[in-house]
Amino acid sequence: MKLYDLELSGNCYKVRLFCALNQIPLEICPVDYLAGEHKSTAYLALNPLGEIPLLADDGFLIRDSQAILIYLAQKYQLIQWWPQDPKHQGLVSQWLSFAANDIARGPNDARLHDLFGIELDVASARHKARSCAKILDEHLHMHHWLVGDTPTLADIACYPYMALMHQGGVRGEAYPHLTRWMNEMKHLDGFITMPGIE
Ligand SMILES: N[C@@H](CCC(=O)N[C@@H](CS)C(=O)NCC(=O)O)C(=O)O
Missing domain, CATH: 1.20.1050.10 (Glutathione S-transferase Yfyf (Class Pi); Chain A, domain 2)
Known part of the structure; x- marks a missing residue:
């Protein structure tokens, strides 16, 4: 799984932290924010909002840190983090x-x-x-x-x-x-x- 990431972003950190706490392997793909890479045509094709974080899981793309957290908790059945009731x-x-x-x-x-x-x-x-x-x-x-x-x-x-x-x-x-x-x-x-x- 690839995380399009910026080290100084708290939204990206939410995903990195959750993966670290649950030993979920993550390939970090740094986005050159200062150079505006998140607004490039190539990146906008992945996330039309031009924002990070973005998670790519075997061709499945999901944006927004909150949505990514839910996706990961559900995918790995970490239901203590995402209660089902x-x-x-x-x-x-x-x-x-x-x-x-x-x-x-x-x-x-x-x-x-x-x-x-x-x-x-x-x-x-x-x-x-x-x-x-x-x-x-x-x-x-x-x-x-x-x-x-x-x-x-x-x-x-x-x-x-x-x-x-x-x-x-x-x-x-x-x-x-x-x-x-x-x-x-x-x-x-x-x-x-x-x-x-x-
Ligand atoms: N709701 C989104 C917000 C993401 C967001 O605002 N990311 C910032 C970096 S922390 C960004 O990419 N900003 C670029 C922009 O808004 O143009 C989330 O929680 O992931």
Whole structure:
């Protein structure tokens, strides 16, 4: 399986982390982001959205980090990560959506502005980042993992950009339960890191 990847991308890191935690072999195919390779005709033929990550599995192409996580969990029957009962699966999906929407427009956007110089409303992004941190902190005050008693795809999808939030000018210290959870993620067997996550 080939992952079209950028080392500095938290979305790509979600896939790399999940594969590392589950010993899923992955061929990393670095995309030259600065040169705009993800907008080249050849790449757009693979992913018309011009985004990474993209997973290629024996001719089957799938984009979007959340969708890739579900595909891998289902393919390898890692049902502890992607519970099959409706309520737990619904709750995991709820956090996958939170990662793809709220976290993307909050800590992810603030980091894009500060680290990569992308022009956007950074005050709004930081405000949304703090809101994400507060929501997660309150949830993790009452729950050890985001859903159920063990880590799931919900934790994998939400973790990277929360752990990178400081690169968008929002510190995590004010959120003790979020900090506890982020530390526990680092202690999972097989955990790998990425630049920006100490
Ligand atoms: N919802 C997608 C978002 C992917 C995404 O925005 N990727 C960024 C890199 S982290 C990208 O390729 N941006 C290029 C662009 O939007 O033009 C996911 O979760 O994978």
